[in-house]
Amino acid sequence: MTVMDIRKVGDPVLRQVAEPVTVFDAELHRLVDDLGETLAQSRGAGLAAPQIGVGLRVFAINPDLPGNDLGLDHLINPGLEFPDDEEQYGPEGCLSIPGIYLDTRRRLNVVARGLTKHGDPVQIVGAGLLARCVQHETDHLDGVLFIDRQDADGQERLLATLREAAWAGTRLQVSPH
Template structure:
């Protein structure tokens, strides 16, 4: 079992747009396995390759979110079938111990590829939709804190600076493209 360290907020790799996967090979299969095993070890809902320091457009999701049918997505393209929104608690393995209500679209359709290069699609609502959007944001260099209003962002920065794990790197707030 390969459980890798998760990069924390302030690490520059979390703010860079990940590159599309072009080669579906043993190295990619190992990356997906590392994502799945690290995610399972941390008991999270999702984990993107940049969180392991790898700048590729790959993420893993907890198998229960997709009824065990698909637990990863490569080169995702996200669309929304409607305008419905949800607002609820969200956290991130790269920002330990912080949970904030975050507005997201309620329904999502994500297309991409599995580890073998086969085209796949995830259609989801609720927590699955939230997770797909959150992980796709990671692939664009966006964190869920970027979706907060300025007042909440300021309070969050104060909380981060007080956290024992935070090493006082500059945290930049971005705007999500989704």
């Protein structure tokens, strides 16, 4: 296992739609392990493969998140369903946008179906923080950042702040999502 560098906002890989995983081999197992190790080192809630420069539909989640009764630490090729229309509005951050936390609207409840690194089907039924994390990481696989979920004024204020950050890239943009 290796702790990988986390790509920051402005890196083009964060805006690309990740490709589905079709091969479940040792290389995929290493990717999942590297994601988990990098996530543990960063003490985050989740980390998607594009955040370490890999354009595959894989993300790691903290197995200790409240509601993660199965203790799942990753999901491959996730598909999301929402059992109701309930929403939550609260603070959200991103390892690719360090130090920035914004109140973000997400669905309160989620059912995520996908695969393990062995190709076995798995399902996560989550609410609250677990639901927020699964939605946030799935957004990463679609090239969407949580700043894209802010209103126009909030996006402009955030972009101005990010442009001044020492770590920020030069290609800062907001997605139309």
